[in-house]
Amino acid sequence: MPKSGPASVEFRHVSMRYGNVTAVDDVSFRIHAGELVTLLGPSGCGKTTTLRMIAGLEIASDGQILIGGKDVTRLSATDRDVSMVFQSYALFPHMNVLENAAYGPTVKGLGKARAEAMALEKLALVGLKGFEKRYPAELSGGQQQRVAVARALVLEPQVLLFDEPLSNLDAKLRRRVRQEIRELQQSLKLTVAYVTHDQEEALAVSDRIIVMSNAKIAQQGSPRELYEAPANSFVADFIGDANLVEVSIEAVHDGQAQVMLGPLRLTLAARGLTPGPAKAAIRPHGIMFGDGLAGTVRKSSYLGDHVEMMVSTPIGELFVVSRQTDEIPAEGAAIKLSFVQQNIALVR
Known part of the structure; x- marks a missing residue:
């Protein structure tokens, strides 16, 4: 379990504007500690911008963002106890698996031995024990995904963010890796915000789903609630x-x-x-x-x-x-x- 425990995430009337364009418009929601919530919607709906605001990669134009009850609205990414798994995985090609996984604690100056010990623990957790000396080019897409997850977990963040994590995998592998992510999240009781445009993926992994449309929340609820009781025709058509x-x-x-x-x-x-x-x-x-x-x-x-x-x-x-x-x-x-x-x- 993360050193300071999984933390809740709360948005209070948050908006994000780029000039005259409103990417996120007056959005409010809460992700409870230890819960996996998916931000789901078509391209351009605001879901990735919302995720980046949790990470501190974008600073909200209006509203308040809290992590673990603490106001982090104006804090930079480095000052938030949050890790992100990107769509591209963003692995360093010249580093082996162990070096990639140990990158975070190494940069924080924890020392090589301690950084590698932390990385080995998380690599074993995601099923990559024995792969430490391989390079990203020698791994399958699913294995690269697991390295990215291990690297995000190594500093034991309060909140783990996934941005379209399965989009580079084929259909059969997507099903397997999404199950692995869900099992890991549940076993470690991680707080996870997960972005996808794939409604089947959202239904499979989520405790709750927040459906976004045109920078606003169209509906939020459990997968069953959204599928069986859609709030409007957009949600009905998008969820299944x-x-x-x-x-x-x-x-x-x-x-x-x-x-x-x-x-x-x-x-x-x-x-x-x-x-x-x-x-x-x-x-x-x-x-x-x-x-x-x-x-x-x-x-x-x-x-x-x-x-x-x-x-x-x-x-x-x-x-x-x-x-x-x-x-x-x-x-x-x-x-x-x-x-x-x-x-x-x-x-x-």
Whole structure:
């Protein structure tokens, strides 16, 4: 566990402006000590700027940033007990694994023997014992990532930051390394702020997710909360695939809405909405073959354990994911679709 213990991170009405451009606009959130929180959103939404403000690499234009309850808003990066794992890993090519991992304590003047002992401990922790004398060019992408993590951990920071850490890895390796990061975070009870644009990655590693859009927070909550109860159509579409269709709410009673989805009448959680036009976010795996809405298969793709289809219907084109791979409807086939109501959320 870090020497001073993992610390909370808090933003209070923080903004970041570059001239006339507002990169982060009045953002407030809290990361509890020992929690992994992901900042998720499309390119340009403000998530990396937010991470850099935690690190002290950017100084906020307005608001207050606290780490462990201490105001660090105006402190430089070197005066904050924070380490960052960059997208590029930023390993020194002329240094071997041990020298890379020992760089932080060496620069702080802790002495070569002490620095190397600290580095060896963290390299063993990330599964790189025996790799000490290798150079970055001799390592796989996943191994380079682990060296970067060991180097960030070696000074036992209060907060560990990850900036798109898996973007340089192939899909299968991404799944394995994200699991390793999550297991390490949980076993050491690290406070982690993690930036990604990959919603599957965010769902897999996070205690909580902060979804950002246009420099603001669109929604924050647990992965399940964001997936099953998106606050708006942007979050519904960004966290997992969603078919956004126009519906009509006919009546609301005791929190339940009577909804017309084309010719179908459904009862859905009203989620604060009132009678009138609305949108429904329909998850692709919540659409089944069966009596219901008539449609025509426009495209069909077999992907091993499931089939993906685009189906033209009276309520628009629907993206359908089906585990029924024994009989796959051909393109142009007429089918009927039914809906699993718990996989539909009304949104603004």
